[in-house]
Amino acid sequence: MTPQxxxxxxxxxxxxxxxxFPDGTELxxxxxxxxxxxxxxxxxxxxxxxxxxxxNGTVMGLGQRLLxxxxxxxxxxxxxxxxxxxxxxxxYRHSSAHIMAQAVKELYPNAKLAIGPxxxxxxxxxxxxxxxxxPEDLEKIERKMKEIIASRYPFERKALSKKDAIRFFEEKxxxxxxxxxxxxxxxxxxxxxxxxxxxxLCRGPxxxxxxQIAAFKLLTAAGAYWRGDERNPMLQRIYGTSFPTQEALxxxxxxxxxxxxxDHRRLGKDLDLYNxxxxxxxxxxxxxxxxxxxxxxIEDFWREQHLRHGYDFVYSPxxxxxxxxxxxxxxxxxxxxxxxxISIEGIEYELKPMNCPFHIMIYKSHLRSYRDLPLRFAELGxxxxxxxxxxxxxxxxxxxxTQDDAHLFCRPDQIEQxxxxxLDLTVFTLKTFGFDEYEIYxxxxxxxxxxxxxxxxxxxxxxxxxLRTKNMAYRIDPGEGVFxxxxxxxxxxxVLGRSWQCTTVQxxxxxxxxxxxxxxxxxxxxxxxxxxxxxxxxxxxxFFGVLIEHYAGAFPLWLAPVQMKVxxxxxxxxxxxxDVAEALTAAGFRVETDARNEKIGLKIRxxxxxxxxxxxxxxxxxxxxxxxxxxxxxxxxxGELEIPSFIERLNNEVSxxxx
RNA sequence: GCCGGCGUAGCUCAGUGGUAGAGCAGCUGAUUCGUAAUCAGCAGGUCGGUGGUUCAAUCCCACUCGCCGGCUCCA
Numbered sequence: 001m002t003p004q005x006x007x008x009x010x011x012x013x014x015x016x017x018x019x020x021f022p023d024g025t026e027l028x029x030x031x032x033x034x035x036x037x038x039x040x041x042x043x044x045x046x047x048x049x050x051x052x053x054x055x056n057g058t059v060m061g062l063g064q065r066l067l068x069x070x071x072x073x074x075x076x077x078x079x080x081x082x083x084x085x086x087x088x089x090x091x092y093r094h095s096s097a098h099i100m101a102q103a104v105k106e107l108y109p110n111a112k113l114a115i116g117p118x119x120x121x122x123x124x125x126x127x128x129x130x131x132x133x134x135p136e137d138l139e140k141i142e143r144k145m146k147e148i149i150a151s152r153y154p155f156e157r158k159a160l161s162k163k164d165a166i167r168f169f170e171e172k173x174x175x176x177x178x179x180x181x182x183x184x185x186x187x188x189x190x191x192x193x194x195x196x197x198x199x200x201l202c203r204g205p206x207x208x209x210x211x212q213i214a215a216f217k218l219l220t221a222a223g224a225y226w227r228g229d230e231r232n233p234m235l236q237r238i239y240g241t242s243f244p245t246q247e248a249l250x251x252x253x254x255x256x257x258x259x260x261x262x263d264h265r266r267l268g269k270d271l272d273l274y275n276x277x278x279x280x281x282x283x284x285x286x287x288x289x290x291x292x293x294x295x296x297x298i299e300d301f302w303r304e305q306h307l308r309h310g311y312d313f314v315y316s317p318x319x320x321x322x323x324x325x326x327x328x329x330x331x332x333x334x335x336x337x338x339x340x341x342i343s344i345e346g347i348e349y350e351l352k353p354m355n356c357p358f359h360i361m362i363y364k365s366h367l368r369s370y371r372d373l374p375l376r377f378a379e380l381g382x383x384x385x386x387x388x389x390x391x392x393x394x395x396x397x398x399x400x401x402t403q404d405d406a407h408l409f410c411r412p413d414q415i416e417q418x419x420x421x422x423l424d425l426t427v428f429t430l431k432t433f434g435f436d437e438y439e440i441y442x443x444x445x446x447x448x449x450x451x452x453x454x455x456x457x458x459x460x461x462x463x464x465x466x467l468r469t470k471n472m473a474y475r476i477d478p479g480e481g482v483f484x485x486x487x488x489x490x491x492x493x494x495v496l497g498r499s500w501q502c503t504t505v506q507x508x509x510x511x512x513x514x515x516x517x518x519x520x521x522x523x524x525x526x527x528x529x530x531x532x533x534x535x536x537x538x539x540x541x542x543f544f545g546v547l548i549e550h551y552a553g554a555f556p557l558w559l560a561p562v563q564m565k566v567x568x569x570x571x572x573x574x575x576x577x578x579d580v581a582e583a584l585t586a587a588g589f590r591v592e593t594d595a596r597n598e599k600i601g602l603k604i605r606x607x608x609x610x611x612x613x614x615x616x617x618x619x620x621x622x623x624x625x626x627x628x629x630x631x632x633x634x635x636x637x638x639g640e641l642e643i644p645s646f647i648e649r650l651n652n653e654v655s656x657x658x659x
Numbered sequence: 660g661c662c663g664g665c666g667u668a669g670c671u672c673a674g675u676g677g678u679a680g681a682g683c684a685g686c687u688g689a690u691u692c693g694u695a696a697u698c699a700g701c702a703g704g705u706c707g708g709u710g711g712u713u714c715a716a717u718c719c720c721a722c723u724c725g726c727c728g729g730c731u732c733c734a
Contacts, residue, residue: 132663222729223662230731234662237729265727269670278707278725337733383734388660389725391732403734489734504734538734570691597691605695619693631694 017066018075026075029066036062036208038078049212049244051088052205054079059087061205063155083244093118095155095206096213096242097125102198103144104238107137113200114176114226114235121252122241126224128176129236133221138238142218148210153196155206165190169201176226177201215249216242219256259496264548265394271553271611274395274544283392283399285541290561293590294547295540297559299380301432302404302537309425311378311406316358318382322348328357329450329514333483337385355381356508356533359407360515363529368519373529374410374418380540381405395545396500402540408532409517415459415530419466419488419505422534426503429536430492433547434556434659437493438503440472443480450483451510459507460486484510485533494550502538502546507531551659554611554633558654564614566593567603573618580616580628580643587647608633614650 016028019038029038035053039062052059055069056077069076081088097116104111104127116125133141160168162184169177180201181190193202195210207213218240226232243249260266268274273291276284287295303313322341325331330338334353341348352358359377368375382402391397410418430438442463445456463486467474474488481487490503508531511517518526537543547555557563564584568577574595581593592612594603600617607615617629628646630638641649 134663220728221663224730225661228731230661234730236662239729276726282725385733388732390660390662390730392726397733401734501734535734540734542734567694569693572691599690599692599697600694601692602696603694608695615694617694621693629693635694637694 019066020075020077022079031065031067033066034062035060035064035066038066039080049083050080051083051207051212052081052091054081054087059091059205061091061155061157062208064157064205090118091205092207092213092244093123093242094202094204095210096216096240097123098155098193098195098198098200098202098206099145099148099210099213099216100141100218100238100240101125101127101200102148102195103141105198106148107140107144112176113174115180116200122219122239124224124237124239126226126235126237128226128233131236132223133236133238135221138218138221141238142216145216148196149213150211151196152209152211153198154209155204156194157204157206158192158194158199160190160192162186162188162190165192165201168192168199174201212244213242214244215246216240217249217253255496259498259549262496262549262552263394264396264545267548267553268395268545270609271548273548276398281399282389283387283397285395285398285400291544293561294555294559295544298537298540298544298547302380302429305425305429306378306406309376309421311376314359314362314377314379316352316355316362316379316381318384319349319351320357322350324357324361325350327514328360328511329484330354330357333448333450337387339384339386351384352381353383353385355379355383355403355405356407356511356531357515360511360517360531363407363409363517364515368409368529370411370519370521370527373519374408374414376406376408378404378406395541395548398539398541401542403535404537404540404543405533405535408534409512409519409529410532411519411521411527412530415462415507415532416466416469418532419463419507420469422505422532422536423466423470423472426490426505426536430490430503432657434550435492435494439491439493439499440467440474441477441480441489441491442467442474443477443482443487443489445486446479446481446483448483449481451485451513455509456481456486459509462507463488463505482506484508492546494546495552496549498549500542500546502543503536504534504538506533508533554613556653556657556659557613557650558657560611560613561590562592562610562612563590563650564592564616565603565607565612566591566616566618567600567607568593568595569600569617569619571595571597572620573623576623577618580618583643584616584647584650587650589647589650604631614638616646 015031017031018026019029020026027041039050050062052061056073058070059081060068066076081091083089083092094117097118101113101116108129112128114126114128116123162181165181166178169181184190190201191203192199193204193206218238220239222237223234224237226235241252243252268291271290272288273294274285274287276282276286280286319342330353338353339351341350362377363375380402382400384400387397387399392399408418442460444460467488485506485508487504487506489501491499491501493499512528512531517529519529521527566577566581568574577593577595581591584591604615611633613633615631617631622629625640627640627642630641630646632638
């Protein structure tokens with residue numbers, strides 16, 4: 001199996017070449033030198049252990065040789081890659097995945113290898129085992145991985161012809177690997193990596209030795225289809241993660257704990273915000289009073305902003321005749337997400353999955369002039385979409401949800417300006433909730449789509465132009481547009497750095513055509529308006545779920561369902577507590593009084609667990625001085641205040657919408 | 660939808676082929692207390708649902724509903 005080195009290559013390996021390091025240092029090396037030799041000799045005092053090297057811009061493993069470097073330049077440019085970079089993590093975790101695969105093969109020789117890539121925060125490997133992995137299996141695999149790491153196997157790269165590679169993996173009965181290799185181009189050189197007795201198909205690169213994987217943990221096992229296609233066999237996937245130090249691993253595990261602690265499904269129950277129950281059905285939310293109040297406050301804010309930004313509010317029904325959905329094209333392109341029609345007096349009606357056709361009907365209710373445009377119809381519109389049972393997830397993925405929807409009708413020359421306005425409103429809205437960072441994607445034409453290629457291009461160009469004007473960095477997401485037009489998707493980053501898709505802005509050249517929308521232009525002739533669909537928070541349900549996790553349930557004062565609790569220490573302060581609560585309520589705050597015959601410690605504990613922003617503690621001293629002793633949920637003691645100065649403080653905090 | 664795990668009191672969870680327990684919450688009483696849990700008593704469950712095996716099922720089996728972790732998909 002050892003590939004033969006050509007005579008020419010051997011000769012070449014004796015020659016020398018200059019290597020330039022990032023600090024400008026240049027050293028001479030034999031062309032056949034191992035990259036790890038470069039590193040030792042150069043002693044470059046790099047702060048972190050080097051995972052791999054970037055050689056003339058290509059990431060290479062330290063076990064590779066200088067002569068494999070691309071470009072064949074002299075000098076050869078070298079850059080270190082540390083674990084702290086995304087590339088370093090990829091190499092490190094990819095190697096970790098190989099170690100896991102070796103462990104699995106040693107423990108379960110019949111397991112077939114599929115694929116095992118690095119992913120964000122870790123790695124996975126898919127196996128065909130014929131049965132699922134149990135938690136005990138994972139423990140055994142972890143122990144075996146530790147042995148493999150202790151064995152200090154070097155990762156050795158071997159190149160094979162496609163034919164040899166197929167034969168090699170056929171002999172091992174690794175049918176998935178064979179399938180992968182067969183799809184490579186005919187003349188492709190296939191590389192494999194060996195670590196001790198284990199060989200895996202792999203492009204690489206890898207760390208030098210298994211010993212380099214210092215700290216790892218296997219996290220979960222789950223089913224996954226071969227190549228993500230449900231018609232293919234179900235494989236068994238093991239997820240794991242690895243880090244160069246035990247501390248870094250533990251920090252990561254702690255973060256996972258933190259994510260669990262913030263889980264909106266747990267907090268939603270603990271804080272009594274909302275629920276989803278069997279009797280009603282999966283993916284259908286009931287909002288309990290506290291959650292409903294928060295929702296109301298969010299919606300009030302939304303309405304206020306939309307009024308200021310020139311939107312008109314509209315309302316539309318939950319069902320409409322099937323014909324409407326035929327005309328809109330939803331029945332052709334969105335059917336799999338729609339519920340079965342309801343027959344009423346012989347006419348079929350359909351539960352709405354989107355609000356657009358209704359807003360279009362409002363547009364069509366008058367003859368429109370170019371002077372009327374742009375028209376902006378906004379609605380907190382509740383829609384119902386069939387989602388497969390396995391994809392439902394708390395508030396993040398439901399079957400009935402309310403979009404903060406709007407449809408803008410404008411002239412072609414107004415598109416860019418309208419999108420700019422939408423972006424402004426989006427940024428302002430998100431910022432109010434403490435989201436300052438986001439990822440932006442522009443999705444282009446999918447396979448299943450209506451409308452001409454030319455229209456798609458025009459629309460996409462408008463979206464990109466607006467983003468460039470706003471200096472907002474974006475990435476292209478090819479083929480991910482909705483069937484009726486390209487879109488901008490904005491994923492917000494929460495306090496833990498996780499991304500959530502909320503905002504979407506979609507240009508639509510198609511619905512105006514299907515519904516024969518028109519306006520009378522300056523020239524007195526009919527023209528077709530452009531339509532823009534947009535939702536800033538996306539779905540109120542999802543946005544609320546994200547907010548719960550973002551704030552860890554501790555809603556800022558302006559959103560907190562109960563803003564403060566008035567807590568008399570004994571019943572001798574009840575009368576004063578009543579007066580205080582009345583004064584605060586009269587000032588417009590949401591106040592509860594805890595007049596139970598309980599110790600103050602318990603009252604504070606319960607207010608803390610309910611994440612109430614302020615606690616107003618009233619004992620004999622406060623009654624005496626007609627004051628308030630104010631404590632924040634952070635534990636901070638604000639001290640003794642007079643009622644008016646407390647109210648002023650609260651008013652400031654609410655009007656600033658301090659996060 | 661698919662693979663796997665789970666479903667026991669309002670919540671978090673023990674448990675067993677002979678019809679169930681704890682802590683918290685609830686109710687009652689006592690305690691009048693200064694910044695994250697006062698004490699005692701009481702009450703609370705057709706063990707997700709349906710069917711089957713069995714003298715006997717919460718436990719075993721089948722089906723079904725739901726939840727959780729993934730796959731796929733999306734606001």
